[in-house]
Amino acid sequence: MQTRVGVVGAGLIGRAWAIVFARAGVPVRLYDVDEQALAAARDALRHSLDDLAASGLIGAPQEVLSRIRFEADLTQAMADVDYVQECGPENLEAKRQIYVQLEAAVASTTILASSTSGIAASRFTDHLQHPERCLVAHPVNPPYLIPLVEVVPTPDTTEAVVERTLRLMEAVDQAPILVRREVQGFILNRLQGALLNEALRLFRDGYVSAADLDKTVKHGLGLRWSFMGPFETIDLNAPRGVVDYGRRYGPLYQAVDGERGGDDPWEANTLTRLDAERRHELPAAQLAERQAWRDRRLMALIAHQRALGND
């Protein structure tokens, strides 16, 4: 690949993206306005790459690191890149300013992709000279373990830019999807939110403990969903596919939908009670340890899936 990638912001997401591109052989310029953040990023990256190598998910960590150039000068960093992954603050004004600086630093055809999870790209690119090369490429954290990337064009984005972005993501072993129009929360968080809203209501109304709700997903729903989507799952769960399934179970799901909603499942009271049950399961002092466990489990799951091949 001839692609060179610029990553703007050396925080958690920017560093993770740097790993995604560099492990696929792509030269990366990792830019941050803060020199100290850059130095810290180098150490953090070395640590993450060693973990990935220990899990057998990458080969030579030093070689991957050598593809990442650390840059504190935006113009110099972005001089020769054809794709930028912007990982700046989740703040509309800050993004509008960053994009003006970016446009001045890159060629007119360089793709400017934002990692934003919450702001439609049209809102911070409509003032540019070339908004047609801007879009969202929203990762899940950390993208080097969870491959999904939501590619979301603005009304201005050209199809060619969308295509180049989808192909680049596939080339670096991510799993991109196309979100055809801008929508709040994109796809992943809307699905997660729909399930969480119902989960919180069931918990709040005393039907189930927090631990049992988690068991319902990890020992039930989540197993198939880790290798099939929800549509394929129901397609295979009725003798004649999705239409047959809808005839059998649609009325139940529609009824459940109708009797809920309106009230706010995210009220402080509910969250405080949920927190009490969670802290009983996992004391606050052990959160970091459990996050490390989660990452090990994710790495083991990805290694397991790779061993099975892409069927």
Added chain:
Amino acid sequence: MQTRVGVVGAGLIGRAWAIVFARAGVPVRLYDVDEQALAAARDALRHSLDDLAASGLIGAPQEVLSRIRFEADLTQAMADVDYVQECGPENLEAKRQIYVQLEAAVASTTILASSTSGIAASRFTDHLQHPERCLVAHPVNPPYLIPLVEVVPTPDTTEAVVERTLRLMEAVDQAPILVRREVQGFILNRLQGALLNEALRLFRDGYVSAADLDKTVKHGLGLRWSFMGPFETIDLNAPRGVVDYGRRYGPLYQAVDGERGGDDPWEANTLTRLDAERRHELPAAQLAERQAWRDRRLMALIAHQRALGND
């Protein structure tokens, strides 16, 4: 274990339950009113047990099969069991009649658990002499691969019966949860329905293709959910746990919840379009083959999880 289990109905679910109990060393009396169904069940069970042995999930299939006694006489079948797993038709009147017959065939302390996914047990046990030993134990199909069991007492069920059922499920390597009060769809299908309702709306409104929606879950949300629940996932996704997470993302999810609902995402038009995309991904003639693939993937995932231990 001294427990002996009766399974009523030798269809798909009854056979799967017979495997669950027999592989754990529990003697099973598998009853069906239809002698031909019983003969077919023996062949089907042999086949399923061979598959499980080939995946390394059980040891000696013949030994497991030898623990299952095939019975066409209800009184004889249920004479010495202390737990019955009822897998009759999903029909209120049929169930009410079966339970009268069952009560006549078993001791007054024998637990009568129903596999029903859709009918509250209070509706088909309130006419019994001993409704206090009745409840729902709802499996996911197939229960010998997906361990979740939803245990749902009626208002009459005693705590001791609930406890004995939970302990039995744990003893046979299932993962039981307690649904504290009867609720339509229990927990698993309400969560699945909430996600499917939003998935169908996003598909119907043209934001995403069916294939990309499935990718969003299998390459994104579903990975962590296969070993953590949704509450643990968000608890680990904000620096200070669930309350912190709610402060950051609750407003978004609540907004998404509010702007949806009311309309029916399960309309025939939507399902027909979904079917067209699914049949493009997977022709109807390949459904059975893909179901076999799903079961192999599930077995491989379970074997992977076992190898990691229960942490």
